[in-house]
Amino acid sequence: xxxxxxxxxxEGAVATIRLDNPPLNTLTGPMxxxxxEAAEAVAARSDVRAVMLCAAGERAFSVGSxxxxxxxxxVEGRVVSESEHAAYRALESLPQPLVxxxxxxxxxxxxxxxLTADLRVxxxxxxFGLPEVRxxxxxxxxGTQRLxxxxxxxxxxxxxxxxxxxxxxxxxxWGLVSQxxxxxxxxxxxxxxxxxxxxxxxxAMSATKRCVREGxxxxxxxxxxxxxxxxxxxxxxxxxxEGARAFLEKRAPRFVHR
Numbered sequence: 001x002x003x004x005x006x007x008x009x010x011e012g013a014v015a016t017i018r019l020d021n022p023p024l025n026t027l028t029g030p031m032x033x034x035x036x037e038a039a040e041a042v043a044a045r046s047d048v049r050a051v052m053l054c055a056a057g058e059r060a061f062s063v064g065s066x067x068x069x070x071x072x073x074x075v076e077g078r079v080v081s082e083s084e085h086a087a088y089r090a091l092e093s094l095p096q097p098l099v100x101x102x103x104x105x106x107x108x109x110x111x112x113x114x115l116t117a118d119l120r121v122x123x124x125x126x127x128f129g130l131p132e133v134r135x136x137x138x139x140x141x142x143g144t145q146r147l148x149x150x151x152x153x154x155x156x157x158x159x160x161x162x163x164x165x166x167x168x169x170x171x172x173x174w175g176l177v178s179q180x181x182x183x184x185x186x187x188x189x190x191x192x193x194x195x196x197x198x199x200x201x202x203x204a205m206s207a208t209k210r211c212v213r214e215g216x217x218x219x220x221x222x223x224x225x226x227x228x229x230x231x232x233x234x235x236x237x238x239x240x241x242e243g244a245r246a247f248l249e250k251r252a253p254r255f256v257h258r
Contacts, residue, residue, distance in 0.1 A: 004030065004031065005020045005031065006019060006034035006038055008038045008041060008042070010045070010047075010048060012195070013047060013049040013198035013199075014049070014052060014191070014195055015048045015052070016054065017042070017051060017054075018055060018056060019031065019061070020055075021056075022055075022058075022059070022060075023057050023058075023059045024057075024059060024060045024063045025055045025056065026062065026064065027064055027065050027066075027109050027113070028066065028069065029080070032083050032084055032087040035087040035113075036087040039090035039093075042094060043090075043094050043095055048096055049096055049199075049205070050097050050098075050194040050195070050198035050205075051094060051096050051098045051194065052098075052099050052100075052101060052187075052191055053099070053113075053116075053117055054101040054187050054190065055101075055103075058103070059105065060103075060105035060106070061100075061103060061104060061110050061114065061126070062105075062107075062108075062109065062110025063105050063110055064107055064110045084109065084140075084141045085141065085142060088115075088141060089142075091113075091116040091117075092146075095206040096205070096206070097119065097194075097209055098116065098117045098119075099117060099118065099120075099121060099190045099194045099197070100114045100117035100119070101121050101189070102120055102122045102123065102186060103125070103184075103186045103187070104123070104125070104126060104127070105126075105127050106127065106128045106129075107129050107130070107165065108129075108131060108132055108139070109141050111129065111130055111143065112130075112139060112141035112142050112143045112146070115142065115150065116146070118209060118212075119178045119179075120177040120179075121177065121180075121189050122168045122171060122177040122186055123168065123180075123181060123184065123185070123186040124168050124182055127166070127167060127168075128159075128165060128167075128168075128176060128177075129163065129164060129165030129166065130143050130147070130159050132163065133160070133161065134163040138160070139160055144160060147159065147160065147176075149216050151176055168180045179193075201257060202239070202258075203233070203239060203240075203257070204234055204239065204240070207230035207231070207234050211223055237258060238256055238258045239255045239256060239257065
């Protein structure tokens, strides 16, 4: 696999989507297209029950787009932005839980990519920011929408409007990441988390993710309606029946993911 690419691997019930453009894993047009294709391929696989998003190299998860490739007119700018949004939307819409392993610089479009994950595991030395305003543009790959939903409008605006970066400890305190690991352990911890999620009942996991997203997008009333519709189907599943029996019989459940 050449550099400037995206790798997709499946091991057991966990798929791994890996950026491979070190040292900074800058995102190119072909890579965005490949991310979308990888997400669509994973979404269609019934054997994949969790996904990990990570990157090659030690210096950065991704610093976003290469400045030298920025569009020079409105038409080209729209094309690039639509491609970026399509890729990130495909990842965010995965039915499987998505865990991101983050280390080094997680900046600009790299942070916007990480925001598509359900859970983010960060290396203790990771750094997070949206510096686009400092070069005359702004975080237009979903950053103005996903970040406020995650950390609140005030904290999001501090990063979006100043271009400042925060460290992993601050990211954890703000809820931007779910876990901080010792240096060099983010990917292994993310893998363990993905395997834990993959072992849990598939229908309950996908329903939980769908309801969370629906509430964030359309408000609490829509989220509660989604819960009612989803739980009716989940209650009828073989795994729900098995889970209840296992609890009453005081044994570990044997889920079949149906």
